Structures are given as structure tokens and as C-alpha cells.
Amino acid sequence: MPAADLPLLCPVCRQGLRFTGGARTLVCGAGHSFDAARQGYFNFLVGKGTVFEADSAEMVAARFDFLSAGHYQPLADAVAGLATPALREAPAGRPLVLDAGTGTGHYLRAVRDRAAENAVDVVTVVFAPRNAPEFARVLRPGGRLVVVTPRPGHLAEVAGPAGMLGIEPAKDERLAASLGQHFAPVAASDLDLALTLGPRDVANLAYMGPAGHHLDRAALVALEAALPERTSVSARFRISVFQPIR
Structure with missing residues (x-):
């Protein structure tokens, strides 16, 4: 995407950002600059930071290992399938995807691989906090918000x-209430996965989510050692699609 077309505003002064220094630095007209991390991403948090507790490196590693093993691939495929129609309708053939609460970028990659070259036409939120006013602000008319939540028994x-x-x-009711001022429901579908997990998979599954902030790592290691070679686990998701209310 050309530098002039970057859909990014400086978090300090809200002027447009452009690449400089071989795409390793973003700078605005007022001179505020942001350097890429070693992994290639840019951190735009300023001031005192956020009120939530960031995932630890160990939690991110557990999530990466679990998702890389393909256990949730049908979920990634379903999210990508629901996002694709809105991307095909993107103006000027340049779809833009905002993966909120991106984690390792696993689900964004699935959307990109399906239809989003040069990829806000779609916002995806997979097991992450939701900010309805901001999602509505950045989505174009006709855009879509795709939200994945767990169902009872997950x-x-x-x-x-x-x-x-x-x-x-009452998770579904809470989701609808949290989005109701800004979004209208379009569709919802359920996805059930019958997983067969090894002990390390189970440990990664436990540690990669919000419980990872509170789990005793030593107790989790002991649990892993006590698990059978294979454990049958049911994953139960609801995938909800919303459109902005204009």
C-alpha cells in the first residue's frame, strides 16, 4: 500500500502517518515518530498505557504453539469465510481488515490468505475485548464486525x-447489549469442534487465554504430567456478524 494511503493517524496529534527509513519508521507531519519492533509491528500506545494486563511472553508462546498445531483451523476458516463478502465489496479494490485483540495474528492471516491482498472493511474480534464506538467509527458503511465467543460447554x-x-x-445477551447502540445483528452461526489433544496441547490451551494471568505454572506442569496421552475436548463457538448503524 502506498505510504500516502496508510489508514493510520498519529495517536499524539491525529495527523496522517507515513513510512520513512525503509518502512521501519512511521512519522507524522508534526514529527512524532514510531519505530518498528524487531518482529515488524508498531506500538502506538502513548501516555500511561492501558488499563488491562498484557499477556506474558509465555502466554503468547502457548497460544502460538496451540494455534500453529491447527486445532482451531476450522474456526479460522469460518471467520475468513464470513469476512470475505465484505472485503470483495471494498471500494477501489483495497480491502482493509482490523483484527482487534490480534494476539499472534493467526485469524488475520486466515482472512488475508482467503481474500485480502494489501489489506476498515471488516473488524474481527476473536476472544478479545470489544470497543463498539471505535469499531463503528473506523468501519465503512456496509462493513462488517465479526465476533467469536465461546458457548456453554466450551x-x-x-x-x-x-x-x-x-x-x-447470558453471554449472548451481554454481547448484543454492549454493541446495540452502534451495531445491528446480521447473522450468527455455531461451530463445534471435536478435538483430540496431547498433554502439552491441553497445557497450552489453558495457559494461552485470560486464565494464564492467574494460573500456577508449576501446578499446570504437574497437570500436564498426569494427563493421558490423548484427551477428547469439545470446543464450542458462536460466530456473530454485525453491521454498523448509521
Whole structure:
């Protein structure tokens, strides 16, 4: 994407950002600059930072290992399939995807591989916090918000022994209420996966989510050692699609 077309504003002064220094630095007209991390991403957090607790390096590694093993590939395919129609309708043939709460970028890659070369026409939120006013602000008319949430019984076979967090009651109603001022529902579908996981997979599954902030790592290692060679686990997702209310 040409530097002049970058859909990014400086978080300090809200002027447009452009690449400099061989695409390793972003700078605005006022001179505020942001350097790429070694892994290639840019961090735009300024001031006192955020109120939430960032995932640890170990949690990110567990998520990367679990997702790379392909256990949730049908979920990634489903998200990409729901995002693709909106991307095909993008103006000027330049679709833009905002993967909120991106984590390792696993689901964004699935969308990109399906239809989003040079890839805000679609916002995807997979097990991440939601900011409805901001999503509505950045989405174009006709854009889509794709949200993945767990359903009752999700990972029930291992959630208790692994110390994972339970599913909030009335989660669908809470989701609709949190988005209602800015979004209207378009569609919803359920996806069930029958997983067969090894002990390390179960440990990664427990550690890669929000429970990873609270789990005793030593206890998790002991649990891994006590698990059978294979554990059958049910993953139950709801994929909800919304459109902005204009």
C-alpha cells in the first residue's frame, strides 16, 4: 500500500502517518515518530498505557504453539469465510481488515490468505475485548464486525482441572447489549469442534487465554504430567456478524 494511503493517524496529534527509513519508521507531519519492533509491528500506545494486563511472553508462546498445531483451523476458516463478502465489496479494490485483540495474528492471516491482498472493511474480534464506538467509527458503511465467543460447554472436559475461567452467564445477551447502540445483528452461526489433544496441547490451551494471568505454572506442569496421552475436548463457538448503524 502506498505510504500516502496508510489508514493510520498519529495517536499524539491525529495527523496522517507515513513510512520513512525503509518502512521501519512511521512519522507524522508534526514529527512524532514510531519505530518498528524487531518482529515488524508498531506500538502506538502513548501516555500511561492501558488499563488491562498484557499477556506474558509465555502466554503468547502457548497460544502460538496451540494455534500453529491447527486445532482451531476450522474456526479460522469460518471467520475468513464470513469476512470475505465484505472485503470483495471494498471500494477501489483495497480491502482493509482490523483484527482487534490480534494476539499472534493467526485469524488475520486466515482472512488475508482467503481474500485480502494489501489489506476498515471488516473488524474481527476473536476472544478479545470489544470497543463498539471505535469499531463503528473506523468501519465503512456496509462493513462488517465479526465476533467469536465461546458457548456453554466450551472446553468443559479440561476447563475445571486446568483452572480455566468459566463462561459468563447470558453471554449472548451481554454481547448484543454492549454493541446495540452502534451495531445491528446480521447473522450468527455455531461451530463445534471435536478435538483430540496431547498433554502439552491441553497445557497450552489453558495457559494461552485470560486464565494464564492467574494460573500456577508449576501446578499446570504437574497437570500436564498426569494427563493421558490423548484427551477428547469439545470446543464450542458462536460466530456473530454485525453491521454498523448509521
